[in-house]
Amino acid sequence: MTSLEFTILTFAISILAGLLGSLLGLGGGIIVIPALTLIFKIDIRYAIGASIVSVIATSSGAAVTYVRERLANLRVAMLLELATTTGALSGAFLAGRINTRWLYVIFGSVMGYSALMMLSRRSQVKAGASQPSPWADYLRLHGSYHDKLLGREVFYRVAGARVGLALMYVAGIVSGLLGIGSGALKVPAMDLAMRLPIKVSTATSNFMIGVTAAASAGVYFMRGDIDPVVTAPVAAGALIGATLGARLMGRLQNRTLRVFFVIVLLWISLQMFFKGAFG
Amino acid sequence: MKEKPGFNFEKAISHLLRFGVMASFALLLTGMVLILFHGSHGRALVNAGLLLLIFTPIARVAVSVFVFTREGDRIFSLITAFVLCVLLASFLFGAMA
Numbered sequence: 001m002t003s004l005e006f007t008i009l010t011f012a013i014s015i016l017a018g019l020l021g022s023l024l025g026l027g028g029g030i031i032v033i034p035a036l037t038l039i040f041k042i043d044i045r046y047a048i049g050a051s052i053v054s055v056i057a058t059s060s061g062a063a064v065t066y067v068r069e070r071l072a073n074l075r076v077a078m079l080l081e082l083a084t085t086t087g088a089l090s091g092a093f094l095a096g097r098i099n100t101r102w103l104y105v106i107f108g109s110v111m112g113y114s115a116l117m118m119l120s121r122r123s124q125v126k127a128g129a130s131q132p133s134p135w136a137d138y139l140r141l142h143g144s145y146h147d148k149l150l151g152r153e154v155f156y157r158v159a160g161a162r163v164g165l166a167l168m169y170v171a172g173i174v175s176g177l178l179g180i181g182s183g184a185l186k187v188p189a190m191d192l193a194m195r196l197p198i199k200v201s202t203a204t205s206n207f208m209i210g211v212t213a214a215a216s217a218g219v220y221f222m223r224g225d226i227d228p229v230v231t232a233p234v235a236a237g238a239l240i241g242a243t244l245g246a247r248l249m250g251r252l253q254n255r256t257l258r259v260f261f262v263i264v265l266l267w268i269s270l271q272m273f274f275k276g277a278f279g
Numbered sequence: 280m281k282e283k284p285g286f287n288f289e290k291a292i293s294h295l296l297r298f299g300v301m302a303s304f305a306l307l308l309t310g311m312v313l314i315l316f317h318g319s320h321g322r323a324l325v326n327a328g329l330l331l332l333i334f335t336p337i338a339r340v341a342v343s344v345f346v347f348t349r350e351g352d353r354i355f356s357l358i359t360a361f362v363l364c365v366l367l368a369s370f371l372f373g374a375m376a
Contacts, residue, residue: 003315053329060296060335068293078343078359085365092372139354210336215366217333219373228325232311235332239304 003229006040011233014054018241022062023249024261025205026183027055027213028238030268042230049226052217054238059210061242062203070145071203071249073196076158079139080204083165084182084212087172095177104276107174107185111269114188119262121191122255135161145200148250156200160193167193175212183209184268187261198258199249288346295342299335303328337366 001009013035017028029051036047066072136142141158167189175182183205190201220226249257306328313321340363347356 007311007315053332056332056336057300060300060332064293064297064300067289067296070289074289074292074343075355078340078355078362081340081362082358085362085369089365089369089372092369211340211362211366214333214336215369215373218370221329221333222370222373226329228310228322228329229314231329232307232314232325235329236304236307236311239300239307243300 001040007233010036010040010230011237014234014237015241015244017054017234018058018061018238018243019245019248020241020264021055021058021183021238022206022242022245023202023252023257024183024264025187025202025209026264027051027209028058028241029055030264032234032238036230036234045225046227046230049217049220050231050234052213052220053226053231054234055213056210056217057235057238058242059206059208059213061239062246063207063210064243065246066203066207066249069250070143071199072207073141073143073158073200073204074207075139075143076141076164076190076194076196077204077207079141079161080164080168080186081208081211083168084172084175084186084208085215087169087174088176088212088215089172090169091173091176094173098177100178101276101279103174103178104272106276107178108269108271108273108276111184111188111265111272114185114192115262115265115269118188118191118258118265122258131159133157133159133161143200145197147199147254149253154197156197157195159195163193164189172212178272182212184265188265198254198261199252202257202261203249291346292339292342295339296335299331299338303332303335306331337363340366 014032017031020026020031021028032051032054033047036042036050037044063072067074136158139161141161142156144153144155147154168186171182171185171189174185186205186208187201190196190204191198306324310321310324310328313324340359343359344356344363347359
């Protein structure tokens with residue numbers, strides 16, 4: 001395989017990763033890492049480095065649109081980033097000191113359970129909390145966005161700010177320890193605990209993952225684990241894919257997005273579970 | 280949120296991100312082409328593009344600290360300042376490890 005072939009193929013696969021990641025609030029690592037290691041036989045360290053950069057690309061590329069369209073709730077995101085960043089730092093400290101196999105099994109199971117819970121929400125017409133949310137009121141987290149498909153402004157209230165913070169801390173630790181993107185944990189937390197509309201959950205998750213990945217990326221870069229030849233097409237492709245995905249989001253039905261996310265989450269949870277159970 | 284008339288926080292963040300994204304894409308694309316066709320400075324351009332991309336979310340947090348402080352939103356200026364500190368601490372931690 002020539003350099004040109006590698007570059008073009010990687011670029012194309014990364015567009016897909018950016019597209020998927022931007023729609024679902026994930027980073028795209030689930031596509032990039034296997035593609036680089038299995039198809040192109042890239043060393044895992046460089047694959048992870050490239051994947052982390054692709055997460056930033058996906059996040060920033062899509063956020064251009066999501067932030068402007070108020071699909072991403074900035075106040076919720078920045079509040080939760082308190083927890084995800086400290087969690088990621090904690091996870092980095094714990095790396096190497098904890099037997100991670102049990103964590104894979106536990107979180108694989110938790111994700112699977114969350115996926116099923118999210119599926120059961122698909123018939124709910126109205127998102128948003130009906131119970132009082134003192135923290136959300138005080139911090140002015142509630143918001144609205146214009147749903148193009150429904151043709152109207154969707155108002156929603158935010159619930160469970162404290163539970164959300166706790167879950168985000170855990171998501172941060174898990175991503176720091178296991179190296180998985182935490183989007184797969186963030187979206188269910190926002191959907192189930194904080195009662196956000198599904199598009200707001202995925203867009204806000206997408207907005208948040210860039211910051212978490214940036215911290216890791218700095219470390220990888222300084223260690224020399226980010227190879228320009230491998231990472232450039234990955235980053236460029238993810239930027240394109242994410243830009244496209246964010247524009248596509250407006251055409252998706254909420255229910256479609258939810259089911260799509262649940263399927264991917266189940267797939268990820270099975271992978272994690274088997275990895276923990278059978279190595 | 281309390282806003283000066285005419286200032287839209289969401290729009291400002293969106294523009295910041297768009298600048299970072301487009302500038303880094305341009306650097307990455309040019310660098311890739313140079314690497315492929317054995318031009319010089321290809322790797323340097325790619326590295327510059329990658330650094331810019333990595334820096335963009337951090338710049339977003341820094342700008343947020345500034346905006347919240349200026350708007351007198353004490354809680355969120357503290358929250359975002361704390362996040363910025365944790366980010367910087369992660370870099371230092373990684374540099375030492």
